[in-house]
Amino acid sequence: xxxxxxxxxxxxxxxxxxxxxxxxxxxSASNYFPWYKQELGKRPQLIIDIRSNxxxxxxxxxxxxxxxxxxxxxxxxxxxxxxxxxxxxxxADTGGFKTIFGAGTRLFVKA
Amino acid sequence: GAxxxxxxxxxxxxxxxxxxIECRSLxxxxxxxxxxxxxxxxxxxxxxxxxxxxxxxxxxxVEKDKFLIxxxxxxxxxxxxxxxxxxxxSFYICSASRDRGLRGEAFFGQGTRLTVV
Numbered sequence: 204x205x206x207x208x209x210x211x212x213x214x215x216x217x218x219x220x221x222x223x224x225x226x227x228x229x230x231s232a233s234n235y236f237p238w239y240k241q242e243l244g245k246r247p248q249l250i251i252d253i254r255s256n257x258x259x260x261x262x263x264x265x266x267x268x269x270x271x272x273x274x275x276x277x278x279x280x281x282x283x284x285x286x287x288x289x290x291x292x293x294x295a296d297t298g299g300f301k302t303i304f305g306a307g308t309r310l311f312v313k314a
Numbered sequence: 315g316a317x318x319x320x321x322x323x324x325x326x327x328x329x330x331x332x333x334x335i336e337c338r339s340l341x342x343x344x345x346x347x348x349x350x351x352x353x354x355x356x357x358x359x360x361x362x363x364x365x366x367x368x369x370x371x372x373x374x375x376v377e378k379d380k381f382l383i384x385x386x387x388x389x390x391x392x393x394x395x396x397x398x399x400x401x402x403x404s405f406y407i408c409s410a411s412r413d414r415g416l417r418g419e420a421f422f423g424q425g426t427r428l429t430v431v
Contacts, residue, residue: 204374235418237419237420245424246407246422246423246424246425247358247407247422248422249419249420252418252419292357292358301348301360301363302348302360302409302420303360304350304357304358304359304360305357306356306357307356307357309355
C-alpha cells in the first residue's frame with residue numbers, strides 16, 4: 204500500500220523566515236496531495252493541495268511543489284508568523300478518497 | 315467548506331464496556347467516510363473505510379470485531395469500540411469527502427478523545 208514519509212519531524216524558524224517541509228510517497232498511482240494544518244486539540248484543516256497534473260501551486264504565503272518522477276512534494280511557507288505554529292501533515296490520496304498521512308511536522312515560529 | 319460533526323468530543327468509560335462514536339456529514343452526502351486514530355504527537359493512522367450500505371474495509375492490523383463500523387445512511391457512520399481497554403484510549407477522528415469521482419479535500423470531524431479507565 205501507499206507509504207508517505209515526511210521530514211523534518213520538528214522545525215523551528217524565526218518569524219519572517221521561510222519554512223520548508225518535504226514528503227515522499229511510494230504509490231505512483233497517487234494523484235492528489237493535500238496538506239493539512241492541525242492546531243493542538245483541533246481537527247486537521249486543509250491549507251493547500253495539488254494534483255498530479257500540476258507542478259506547483261501557490262496561495263499567498265503558502266506554496267506546494269510536486270515532482271512526480273521523484274515522487275516528492277514539498278510545502279513552502281514564506282514570511283512565517285507565530286500563528287503558523289502547528290503540526291503540518293502531508294498526505295497522498297491512493298484512490299477511492301483514501302488518504303494516507305505523513306508522520307507530521309511540528310513547526311515552531313519564534314517571535 | 316463542508317461540515318462533518320463528530321460526537322461525543324470526549325468520553326470516559328470503564329474497562330470492558332463499549333463506546334459508540336458518531337460521525338455525521340451535515341450538509342452533504344458521503345458514501346464513504348474514514349476513521350482514523352491519533353496518538354499524542356503522532357500522525358493520523360487510517361483504521362478503516364466506512365462504506366454506506368456495505369461492510370467496512372479495515373486496514374491491516376485493525377481488529378474488525380473490536381472496532382465495529384456501521385454506515386447505515388449517506389450522512390452517518392458510527393464506530394463502536396467494543397470491550398474497551400486502557401490501550402484503546404486515544405483520539406479518534408473521522409473524515410468524509412464531498413467530491414465524487416474526483417479526489418478532493420477531506421473534511422474532518424472534531425474528533426473524540428476516548429479514555430478507558
